[in-house]
């Protein structure tokens with residue numbers, strides 16, 4: 172075995188102590204308290220790894236310059252030491268020195284729209300219904316499935332998850348339901364209503380831009396059955412047939428500062444305030460979407476991805492959302508289904524565990540028909556639209572889905588029209604069917620590292636150079652841990668991708684370089700999340716911590732955060748994430764830089780679902796092209812390994 176295998180296993184929370192001895196909530200607390208705290212890695216280790224990670228992506232001159240700055244930064248008694256001490260103090264005082272800072276930096280203070288720029292989407296396998304009846308039946312079953320999962324959260328009976336043999340922090344599961352992001356003028360917040368005195372008993376349903384509060388529990392606390400939910404959904408449908416309503420939800424798609432301003436205007440009105448509060452407080456949202464325009468099967472997948480990520484525009488389903496809501500399921504009449512989720516509260520994996528549960532649940536046949544009890548009409552959430560609010564809605568529509576603002580076309584040299592957010596998104600799906608995790612495993616290679624190296628090869632073949640590459644890595648083995656960064660571009664990966672198309676390098680040598688590059692990536696992953704703080708390679712969150720500590724403690728920013736190398740290192744042209752699921756679904760998100768790509772993948776045993784996103788406004792990027800090169804890279808790498816079976820030993 173070349174490298175350690177990470178086994179994801181589950182054990183029920185009850186394994187910690189005999190369950191009869193403990194209350195349910197103490198089991199959860201005991202588990203959480205037993206998790207290690209996120210340490211602060213040694214300063215020198217982080218700086219060494221930073222310099223190492225820069226090598227494949229900056230010039231020799233830039234590297235030499237940075238090396239000098241790093242040396243100055245870490246001189247005894249210097250700025251580095253002072254910041255490190257500050258961080259260590261913070262770590263002693265807090266449950267997790269990073270989590271608040273990360274929440275603010277990565278999400279709440281990020282002012283770009285959540286749509287495309289932050290919220291990921293997911294497409295579920297297409298369901299076999301083609302009409303409204305089927306749509307509502309499926310939506311009802313899905314809602315029942317989520318409530319079934321919610322019972323496990325509420326009773327704290329969710330099994331503890333494991334990664335690499337380590338138990339994981341389960342806190343994120345308690346953040347994904349009954350929560351919502353709330354815009355603020357400089358910084359947003361996330362409110363979670365699940366632990367309030369009166370936790371919500373309702374979900375939000377949206378149809379034709381009209382929002383409804385649907386109670387999903389009876390007064391005795393039992394959840395409605397899917398038959399009962401179906402009846403309620405029919406009532407909602409029939410009382411929202413008008414298609415001329417103001418798409419008030421589209422406000423949530425705007426730039427956060429604009430939305431925060433519009434929000435304060437919107438909630439001045441009591442009726443509006445109550446409606447917004449009901450949406451924010453609801454357990455989750457279900458969007459019953461109008462059909463999307465017909466397109467060929469080829470472009471359909473991308474269209475559905477767009478439908479999940481942004482709704483398709485103000486004339487289609489973008490008004491059928493409340494993008495600040497943590498979890499929104501989307502069910503369309505033509506069988507397209509999926510979700511979009513607001514990222515601040517949680518990472519993808521807890522959402523996927525929920526999805527896997529729900530999809531299994533929807534497959535269960537209905538054994539007994541539940542009695543039809545009279546249920547009240549779901550409450551319609553009303554909005555009073557003043558001229559000011561109408562104007563805010565128009566601006567949000569413009570930004571999201573209407574091109575060409577600003578300068579009149581009659582001007583002597585009109586600038587090219589600004590594409591709307593939706594026009595700017597270039598997204599494609601790659602359903603890679605030639606092999607899945609099975610092939611790299613048969614070669615005793617980590618599938619994730621193999622895929623990352625294929626991405627490095629694809630990128631290099633297009634651009635002739637490596638770029639700063641981000642891969643999400645879980646820090647959930649620590650209490651309240653979220654993510655760190657695996658930097659997939661290494662000197663080993665660069666040597667391999669350069670060799671791959673070099674006729675002077677023998678096939679045998681290429682096999683060796685491929686394996687070495689895959690192993691280097693695996694080493695980064697394994698030693699990563701501060702687990703072996705002495706040898707770990709991840710440094711990104713520590714470096715961020717030092718920078719934020721500098722903002723708190725110093726009057727000027729240390730030079731290492733101001734030089735070109737740092738800017739290059741943080742400009743992730745490739746932003747990637749593996750999110751494995753049992754369900755055969757595809758997930759996606761937008762690039763994090765204007766000239767970059769977002770790549771998400773779900774490796775299944777015998778195939779891999781990829782999504783690739785880019786921006787149309789960047790002439791140098793093209794999602795279909797990268798997807799095509801990625802497919803070729805995966806196939807070439809397999810062919811190389813298969814042509815040299817002896818190299819396995």
Ligand code: COA
Nearest residue numbers: 174176177518519612615616617618619643644645748749
């Ligand atoms: N030989 C044979 N099999 C191997 C192997 C090897 N050398 N190395 C790994 N494998 C096996 C593993 O045992 C595992 O088996 P399974 O399919 O039975 O579970 C499988 O291959 C997958 O392992 P690998 O591809 O190496 O990935 P991983 O599961 O270790 O995941 C990360 C790597 C970085 C994705 C993971 O550590 C992580 O952090 N995941 C969370 C990412 C995240 O949070 N994303 C969302 C952000 S919102």
Ligand code: HC5
Nearest residue numbers: 291519643654746747748750758760
């Ligand atoms: C349903 C798939 C969700 C994947 C989301 C994801 O990977 O988000 C990353 C979170 C992190 O902290 O690394 C961020 N990223 C999309 C920019 C990679």
